[in-house]
Every structure is written in C-alpha cells, then in structure tokens.
Amino acid sequence: MGEVKLAVLGGKGTGKSALTVRFLTKRFIGEYASNFESVYNKHLCLEGKPLNLEIYDPCSQPQKAKCSLTSELHWADGFLIVYDISNRPSFAFAQALIYRIREPPTTHCKRVVEPAVVLVGNKQDLCHMREVGWEEGQKLAIDFRCQFCELSAAEQSLEVEVMFLRLIKDILMIFKHKEKRRPSGSKSMAKLINNVFGKRRKSV
Numbered sequence: 001m002g003e004v005k006l007a008v009l010g011g012k013g014t015g016k017s018a019l020t021v022r023f024l025t026k027r028f029i030g031e032y033a034s035n036f037e038s039v040y041n042k043h044l045c046l047e048g049k050p051l052n053l054e055i056y057d058p059c060s061q062p063q064k065a066k067c068s069l070t071s072e073l074h075w076a077d078g079f080l081i082v083y084d085i086s087n088r089p090s091f092a093f094a095q096a097l098i099y100r101i102r103e104p105p106t107t108h109c110k111r112v113v114e115p116a117v118v119l120v121g122n123k124q125d126l127c128h129m130r131e132v133g134w135e136e137g138q139k140l141a142i143d144f145r146c147q148f149c150e151l152s153a154a155e156q157s158l159e160v161e162v163m164f165l166r167l168i169k170d171i172l173m174i175f176k177h178k179e180k181r182r183p184s185g186s187k188s189m190a191k192l193i194n195n196v197f198g199k200r201r202k203s204v
C-alpha cells in the first residue's frame with residue numbers, strides 16, 4: 001500500500017487543526033486539538049489504489065523567527081503551509097517556513113526531489129479584515145515553486161478536500177518521478193550486466 005506523509009505547518013491560530021479536522025471529518029470544529037500535537041491516520045483510495053495517509057498537526061507554539069524543521073523535513077513528503085489572510089505576521093511566518101523548506105539541501109540531508117508544498121491563505125470568510133493580498137500569496141507561491149489557494153476552513157468543506165487531494169496527487173507524481181530517476185536495484189543490476197556482457201555476447 002502506498003504511504004503519504006503530510007505536515008501542516010504555520011503560525012498559531014491560523015487554522016491548521018481546523019483544516020486538518022475539516023478534511024478528515026468534513027466538519028468544522030472550532031478549537032479542536034489546538035493545544036495537542038497529533039498525527040492522524042487515514043486510509044484513502046485514490047485513482048483505484050489504496051493509500052495510507054498520515055497527517056502531522058503540531059501543537060501551536062509561539063512563532064519562532066528561525067525554525068529548524070529538521071525532523072519535519074526528514075519525515076514529511078509534502079507540506080501544507082497555512083497563514084491567516086487577516087493576520088500579517090502569520091504570512092511572514094509562512095514565508096520563513098517556505099524559505100526553510102526550499103533551502104538548498106545540506107550534504108547530510110540530500111533530497112532527490114523537492115517536497116511538494118501548498119501555501120494556504122485560510123480564513124477567506126474574514127476578507128473584510130484582510131491584511132494579506134491574494135497577489136502576495138500567489139507571488140510567494142510562484143517564487144518558491146508551491147501551489148497556492150485561499151479558502152475558509154470554516155465555510156468551505158469541498159475546497160479543503162480538493163486542496164488536500166491536490167497535494168497528495170503532487171506527492172504521488174514526485175514518487176513516480178523518483179522511481180524513474182532511481183531504477184530499482186534488480187533493474188539497474190540487469191542493465192549493468194547487459195551493458196558489460198550484452199555487447200560481448202553480440203561480438204562472439
């Protein structure tokens with residue numbers, strides 16, 4: 001069975017838990033789990049294939065200027081970076097998280113392909129109190145090779161589901177790409193044997 005691991009990151013109160021719980025239960029539950037670190041597990045069937053999904057929803061900590069994210073970068077296949085469109089500091093924090101995720105990999109943590117990232121401007125229902133423009137979110141996402149959407153965990157169940165599924169599909173595409181770039185051991189060994197002996201055999 002395929003396995004996909006997602007980490008939902010962002011500032012305190014941006015709606016990380018609301019989005020996660022909305023996706024898992026289709027319901028909006030206000031302050032749900034905001035003070036707990038949770039890893040949720042869900043079985044999905046995507047394009048006819050079974051999939052085990054793990055979603056990491058961290059407990060909200062004060063926004064640190066410099067975040068390490070080392071364990072999350074090792075663990076997750078993809079990230080949902082959440083900010084609140086009515087809260088500018090939460091956008092600055094989302095930006096810092098994206099910088100960190102897109103930093104060139106260090107030698108001890110080499111990644112074959114970049115992780116998939118969706119930047120989410122949440123609380124779109126509060127657009128009368130907007131502090132972050134749609135274009136700003138869109139630009140940040142384009143500059144750092146992320147998907148982007150604005151939505152409301154409180155009011156838009158379908159949009160939340162579509163956004164999660166889009167991220168999962170992107171991750172599955174990346175898995176396929178990785179497989180192509182690194183053929184399995186037996187296949188690459190067969191190729192090597194063919195390269196060494198195949199030509200000789202022809203010349204005999």
Ligand SMILES: Nc1nc2c(ncn2[C@@H]2O[C@H](COP(=O)(O)OP(=O)(O)O)[C@@H](O)[C@H]2O)c(=O)[nH]1
Pocket residue numbers: 010011012013014015016017018019029030031032033034060122123124125126151152153154155
């Ligand atoms: N108006 C509005 N409030 C939201 C939305 N999403 C979450 N909230 C509220 O924002 C607060 C923080 O949400 P929570 O999911 O606990 O944030 P977290 O700290 O990032 O996990 C709660 O009071 C939620 O009810 C949204 O889309 N619109």
Ligand SMILES: [Mg+2]
Pocket residue numbers: 016017018032033034035036057058059060
């Ligand atoms: Mg929370």
